[in-house]
Amino acid sequence: MEKEISAEIITIGDELLYGQVIDTNSAWLGQELGLIGVRVRQITSISDNPQAIKDALTNALSRAQVILMTGGLGPTKDDLTKHTLASYFNTELQLHQPSLDDVEAIFRKYNRPMLEVNRQQAFLPASCTPIRNPLGTAPGMLFEEKGALVVSMPGVPFEMKRMVTDTVLPLLQQHFWLPKIIHKVIQTIGVGESFLAEAIAEWEDNLPENLKLAYLPYLAGVRLRLTGLSDGVHDLEAQLREQVDKVTTLIPDAIFAYGEVSLEEAIGQLLKARNLTLATAESCTGGLVAHKITSVPGSSAYFTGSVVAYSNAVKTNQLGVSEELLAQHGAVSEETVKAMAQGVRQLLHTDIGLATSGIAGPDGGTPEKPVGTIWIAYADAHQTVARKISYNKTRLLNIEYTALQVLNLVRQSLPAQVAG
Incomplete structure (x- = not known):
């Protein structure tokens, strides 16, 4: 078996270093x-500076067979990548007519x-292989250097x-011997x-040597990524399916989906398959649950x-929560959130009603109900279920966490005769 092909990603732009733009390109490229x-070994972010670009490229070429660079190819004076690469590879810029035709067609x-x-964007280093950009005016460039x-x-x-999908990935698969790799x-x-x-x-502990498990935590749970590398012997797909079946028997209640499926997608599939309808009554989440759905x-x-019942008046007038109940138990309570879930279900004539009410912070907490005290509820024709959450993080994290938990409550609360 040939040696593993490693890659480095270099992102270029002062805006990345200042935090004005979040680097999402590297995460996507790595995936x-x-x-x-192809295994990504390093990701480097550098400024729009010729020497920084040259130094990063020299270092990457010393340890990787694939170097992917993004940024610095625009038409303004601070976009220096193309000129720097021409200097680095000791070549000159020359007009590439097909690229000029593409630019003219866009205008x-x-x-x-x-x-x-x-x-000028159609002038490219003479030694490069141009990569067509069907969605913009800056072509990509491919250089071969010492293998x-x-x-x-x-x-x-x-x-x-688009450039990666159309051109770069197929090119890498043609140029290098790459092992078969499958993720579950x-x-x-x-x-x-x-x-x-x-x-x-x-x-x-008993996984075969060619299978590796990664734990990828997120706000309310963990993504388990099982990666299989072909050793030329095993039926990799069947091997992975067998191991997924084994782990499923160990944690069946924690699993809500397989593959790159979000919780809201999984809940939607569940409701659609059972021909059920849903409405939400949201206080502390302010409509985030409805947005996710x-x-x-x-x-x-x-x-x-959805009804965004942020004030008690909306809880009373639109959802039918009694003033007496609010006075006795408060807006953040099991009794109130149950009444909200039941009320929105009746108001919008759905099979299921969801509700959230809590203290997201940073202010508003009391010794009895500190910040992060949140109640969520699920109501259908058979039952009304409420759950208390204590999650005192930042305001936005409290809200996001609550939205995920109330969606999960749907999965957990559907009666057997309805869920099937």
């Missing part, structure tokens, strides 16, 4: 490279005049992603990483609507 068996399409700086491939692409995410993702919620690791420890295509099949 895509991993899927074809014609939008009926806009093309400036000289836009025309390594160096690819420079725009920093605009949608342009870079098991989505869990409601169990902490350490407790999860303890529950599956024996299974993990409606972010899923096709959610109109099961989601009817």
Whole structure:
């Protein structure tokens, strides 16, 4: 078996270092490279500075066979990557007519005049292989150096992603011998990483050598990523399926989906399969639960609507929560959140009603009900279930965590005769 192909990612731009732009390109590139068996060994962010670019490239070439660079290919004076690469590879810029044709076509399409700086984007280092950019005016560039491939692409995410998908990944698969690699993702919620690791420890310890498990925690749970590397002997797909089946028997209640499926997608599939409808009554989450649900295509099949009952007046007037109940128990209480879930279900004529009410912070807490005290509820024709959450983090984390927990409450609370 040939040696593993390693990659480095270099992102270029002062805006990344200042924190004005979040580097999402590296995360996406790492995922895509991993899927074809290329291991990312290092990610480096550097400024728009010629020497910084040259130094980063020299270091990367000393230890990686694939170097992917993003950023610095725009038409303005601070975009220095192309000129720096021409100098680094000891070549000159020359007009690449197909790239100029693409740039001109974009300006014609939008009926806009093309400036000289836009025309200059079609001048590329003579020694590079141009990479077409169907969504923008900056072509990519491919260089071969001492057996390594160096690819420079725009920093605009949608342009870079199209370029990678259309050209870069197929090129890498053709140029290098790459091992077969398969990932299986098991989505869990409601169990902490350490407790999860303890529950599956024996299974993990007995995994075959060509399978590796990664714990990827998020706000309310853990993604388990089981990665298989072909050793030329095993049926890798069957081997992975067998191991997924084994771990499922150990933690069945914690698993809500397999693959890259979000909790809101999984809940939507559950409701759609059972022809059930849902409405939400939200206080502390301010509509985030409804937003998550409606972010899923096709959610109109099961989601009817939402009431953001931030004030007690809305809880009373729209959801039918009695003033006496609020006076006796308060807005943040089991009794109130149950009444909200029941009220929105009746108001919007749905099978299921969800509700949230709590103190997200940073202010508003009391000794009896500190910040992070949150109640969530689920109501259907058979039952009303409430649960108290104590999660005193930042305001936004409290809200996000609550939204995930109330969605999970749907999965946990559907009666057997309804859930099937």
